Amino acid sequence: MSKVALCPLCGGKSKIKESEGDISYQAVQDEEAFKKIVQLKKAMEKFKAKSERLEKELEELNLKWKEK
Numbered sequence: 001m002s003k004v005a006l007c008p009l010c011g012g013k014s015k016i017k018e019s020e021g022d023i024s025y026q027a028v029q030d031e032e033a034f035k036k037i038v039q040l041k042k043a044m045e046k047f048k049a050k051s052e053r054l055e056k057e058l059e060e061l062n063l064k065w066k067e068k
Contacts (some may be wrong), residue, residue, distance in 0.1 A: 004028065 007014040007025045014025035 003016045004013055005016050005025075006012070007027070009025075010027075013028045015028060017024045017026070
């Protein structure tokens with residue numbers, strides 16, 4: 001993930017890149033932020049589904065264990 005900092009000139013959020021001691025700032029566009037948010041939402045949904053599936057599996061294993 002890119003490093004983000006405030007631009008010293010405009011005060012806006014910017015991606016920073018450092019090469020040969022020089023730091024360059026590139027403004028973060030709303031569309032870029034939107035794409036990242038969509039990616040994060042999708043990742044969270046996958047994690048949530050996997051977590052719920054594992055919880056159900058754990059409950060089933062606990063029930064089987066108690067029956068023995």
